[in-house]
Amino acid sequence: MITFNDKVTLVDQPDVADENKVTASNMNEIKTQINNSFTYSTSEINTGKIWIDGKPIYRKYITFSQANSGNYTYTHNLGIDSVVSCNAFCSVASQTIATHGYRPAPYIVSNTNFCIIGQITENTIITQVGQWTGNTFYITLEYTKK
Numbered sequence: 139m140i141t142f143n144d145k146v147t148l149v150d151q152p153d154v155a156d157e158n159k160v161t162a163s164n165m166n167e168i169k170t171q172i173n174n175s176f177t178y179s180t181s182e183i184n185t186g187k188i189w190i191d192g193k194p195i196y197r198k199y200i201t202f203s204q205a206n207s208g209n210y211t212y213t214h215n216l217g218i219d220s221v222v223s224c225n226a227f228c229s230v231a232s233q234t235i236a237t238h239g240y241r242p243a244p245y246i247v248s249n250t251n252f253c254i255i256g257q258i259t260e261n262t263i264i265t266q267v268g269q270w271t272g273n274t275f276y277i278t279l280e281y282t283k284k
Contacts, residue, residue, distance in 0.1 A: 139176050140169045178278060182216065185280065193282035195222050204265055204273045209256070212263045212275075221258055222280040228253035228265075231272025243275065260284065 145165040171186030178199050187195040196216075204210040226243035230253075233239030243265075244254035250268045255277070257264040267273050 140172050142169070144169075189220060189222055189282045191220070191282065193219065195280050195282060197278065197280045200263070200275075200277045200279065202275055204267055204275065206271055207267045207269050210265045210267070212265070213261060214263060215261045216279075216281065217284045218258065218260050218279075218281045219284045220282045222282065223278075224255070224258065224280075225278040226255050227276045228267070229274045229276070230270045231274075240276075243277075 145162045151159070174183055175185050175187060177183050178197065180199050180201075182196050182198045185195045185197050189195050198214075198216065200212070200214060202212045227240050228243045228245060229239045229241070241253060244252065246252040246254070251270065252266070252268045253270065253273055253275075254266050255263060255275070256266050258279070263275075263277065265275055
């Protein structure tokens with residue numbers, strides 16, 4: 139993360155050609171873009187990265203609870219075009235890190251014990267859990283928008 143104070147433009151240096159001057163605006167734009175690439179938030183963030191189709195990449199941290207086993211649809215309304223990356227965990231109620239409470243998703247123990255992300259669509263995430271109740275999903279998505 140870049141933490142220097144915002145810089146000022148060298149407009150008062152006549153011996154430096156304008157095309158060779160780095161302005162405060164240039165430096166602050168670089169600082170903002172780099173810092174955004176390291177920011178995780180429940181608000182949508184433009185990472186400053188560009189996907190292979192030329193579209194900007196956004197990031198959002200999403201968490202939601204799924205009370206019962208079965209299918210669950212979470213509506214995010216992000217208008218996703220392409221998923222660039224998905225990092226997901228699920229936890230089971232009353233469990234902690236010490237008691238193996240966080241599992242990477244998908245996590246499958248047997249044909250009856252599992253937590254998975256079944257589908258990510260333009261505006262929803264569909265999850266499925268078998269047997270466990272009181273689950274929470276923790277998902278970091280990077281994506282482009284329609």
